[in-house]
Amino acid sequence: MTQHQRLLIIDFGSQVTQLIARRLRELNVYCEIHPYQNVTEAFLDEFKPQAVIFSGGPDTVTREGAPKPPMSVYQLGVPILGICYGQQIMMQQLGGLVEGGKISGGGGTAEFGRAFVSPAGEPLSILKDWFSAGREQVWMSHGDHVSRLAPGFEVYGTSPNAPFAVTGDTSRNFYAVQFHPEVHHTPNGRKLYENFVRLAGFRGDWTMGAYKDEAIAKIRAQVGDKKVICGLSGGVDSSVAAVLIHEAIGDQLTCVFVDHGLLRLNEAEEVVSMFRDHYNIPLIHADETDLFLGELEGVSDPEQKRKTIGRLFIDVFQKHANEIDGAEFLAQGTLYPDVIESVSFSGGPSVTIKSHHNVGGLPEKMGLKLVEPLRELFKDEVRALGRELGLPESFIGRHPFPGPGLAIRCPGEIKRDKLDILRQADAVYIDQIRKHGLYDEIWQAFVAILPVRTVGVMGDGRTYDYACALRAVTSVDGMTADYYPFTHDFLGETATRIINEVAGINRVTYDITSKPPGTIEWE
Ligand code: XMP
Numbered sequence: 339m340t341q342h343q344r345l346l347i348i349d350f351g352s353q354v355t356q357l358i359a360r361r362l363r364e365l366n367v368y369c370e371i372h373p374y375q376n377v378t379e380a381f382l383d384e385f386k387p388q389a390v391i392f393s394g395g396p397d398t399v400t401r402e403g404a405p406k407p408p409m410s411v412y413q414l415g416v417p418i419l420g421i422c423y424g425q426q427i428m429m430q431q432l433g434g435l436v437e438g439g440k441i442s443g444g445g446g447t448a449e450f451g452r453a454f455v456s457p458a459g460e461p462l463s464i465l466k467d468w469f470s471a472g473r474e475q476v477w478m479s480h481g482d483h484v485s486r487l488a489p490g491f492e493v494y495g496t497s498p499n500a501p502f503a504v505t506g507d508t509s510r511n512f513y514a515v516q517f518h519p520e521v522h523h524t525p526n527g528r529k530l531y532e533n534f535v536r537l538a539g540f541r542g543d544w545t546m547g548a549y550k551d552e553a554i555a556k557i558r559a560q561v562g563d564k565k566v567i568c569g570l571s572g573g574v575d576s577s578v579a580a581v582l583i584h585e586a587i588g589d590q591l592t593c594v595f596v597d598h599g600l601l602r603l604n605e606a607e608e609v610v611s612m613f614r615d616h617y618n619i620p621l622i623h624a625d626e627t628d629l630f631l632g633e634l635e636g637v638s639d640p641e642q643k644r645k646t647i648g649r650l651f652i653d654v655f656q657k658h659a660n661e662i663d664g665a666e667f668l669a670q671g672t673l674y675p676d677v678i679e680s681v682s683f684s685g686g687p688s689v690t691i692k693s694h695h696n697v698g699g700l701p702e703k704m705g706l707k708l709v710e711p712l713r714e715l716f717k718d719e720v721r722a723l724g725r726e727l728g729l730p731e732s733f734i735g736r737h738p739f740p741g742p743g744l745a746i747r748c749p750g751e752i753k754r755d756k757l758d759i760l761r762q763a764d765a766v767y768i769d770q771i772r773k774h775g776l777y778d779e780i781w782q783a784f785v786a787i788l789p790v791r792t793v794g795v796m797g798d799g800r801t802y803d804y805a806c807a808l809r810a811v812t813s814v815d816g817m818t819a820d821y822y823p824f825t826h827d828f829l830g831e832t833a834t835r836i837i838n839e840v841a842g843i844n845r846v847t848y849d850i851t852s853k854p855p856g857t858i859e860w861e
Pocket of ligand 1: 738739740741742782816817853856857858859860861
């Protein structure tokens with residue numbers, strides 16, 4: 339998408355580099371993250387950034403061979419913002435001095451956590467409207483610190499332990515901060531980025547409306563008059579990809595929806611009716627419930643369940659895809675975080691949780707080329723694009739649902755009757771959450787049916803039915819999570835409804851495990 343103004347983020351390995359990109363995208367600025375090793379002079383010539391940001395990083399610039407950007411970045415004549423390690427490397431390269439803090443064995447001050455920055459010197463454009471009440475909360479996380487500024491730099495903000503908290507050379511538009519403006523604990527950090535991109539002349543031309551039109555043109559150019567297959571899971575990513583591609587090439591697209599019989603109440607019908615009837619997208623509904631549940635009979639080990647489902651999914655998908663004559667392309671809902679993950683210099687934690695249900699490996703096996711229209715987008719941008727494409731809000735805002743479906747919410751052996759009970763209970767629980775207006779506050783909520791029966795009493799009779807666990811968590815990315823603090827009233831009311839409305843359950847528990855040490859799903 340070269341027609342957009344572009345900002346380059348050079349990644350030195352910070353845990354939070356992605357958040358910088360998120361903040362900028364929220365400001366409608368197109369940016370890309372590239373690991374520092376890939377950023378050569380030739381790369382800079384080609385990329386033509388209108389501004390550059392240096393991320394933080396775990397290394398120390400005092401070490402021989404520490405990560406550096408090429409010196410030519412300072413000759414581009416564009417504004418540069420250095421963050422934490424980015425500040426330190428900028429100072430060192432431009433003639434200042436950086437010393438190790440206590441943590442790395444030097445005599446200076448390491449600092450981790452909340453700090454307050456106060457203004458110093460002249461007002462600075464990137465700090466416009468930034469300080470409230472004379473000082474501003476920021477998040478510090480550094481062992482080393484700048485001990486002498488590079489020539490041309492002045493101090494514009496200080497904190498008790500960071501005399502060079504905000505520095506800048508206004509004649510060259512180089513700015514550097516010791517703290518992390520991208521994290522949540524720097525509550526006004528967005529303002530700083532906003533001031534920086536304004537100063538760099540960004541017009542905010544990155545919107546999902548504009549992206550949609552460009553993506554459609556790009557898909558048409560890539561695919562020509564050939565056919566495309568898209569695996570539809572009912573999740574947001576594959577659905578948005580499918581609708582976008584359908585807008586671009588119409589009936590040259592066929593979707594394959596592998597229904598493993600482990601979906602939620604009415605889910606398969608909803609997916610089929612939305613795509614086939616509402617969007618008129620050619621759709622193969624591969625109802626393979628018997629195959630999947632048959633092979634899962636007697637299987638209670640979680641890994642074996644996942645592997646069985648993954649293997650069957652690929653087989654079934656391939657069988658149906660082979661029926662589509664002359665298909666040359668396979669569409670995938672790959673997102674930008676997956677792309678960053680695969681090019682990141684540290685490798686990063688790999689996203690293996692997803693590998694089972696995508697069709698990885700299939701494109702080569704079937705001789706298909708990939709169409710990945712969401713490769714440049716974050717999840718929230720995919721949702722915004724979905725809205726542009728007219729997908730219903732109730733669909734776009736849905737909680738994530740794992741590829742192996744209800745199989746991993748049914749610890750122990752999977753039985754059809756247990757799945758039916760689970761579906762009913764889950765529907766009541768989600769209905770409760772929606773009725774109480776809590777759905778959007780929660781990252782994910784579901785019921786797990788437990789492999790135990792317990793004794794109860796209803797009316798005058800004894801019952802001996804399943805126990806279930808309610809799960810609800812808040813999270814930003816699913817990597818860590820906290821359990822949701824429902825009120826006791828809510829929990830009590832929900833338990834009563836489930837026991838009254840769902841035959842087969844006579845006991846309800848609430849799972850109050852966070853992640854870590856738990857995981858979100860039960861298996
Ligand atoms: P866990 O249980 O690992 O889940 O804390 C983190 C997030 O990932 C989802 N999840 C999966 N998603 N295929 C998926 O597409 C899977 O095999 C899978 N396992 C877990 C889970 O629902 C949560 O959002």
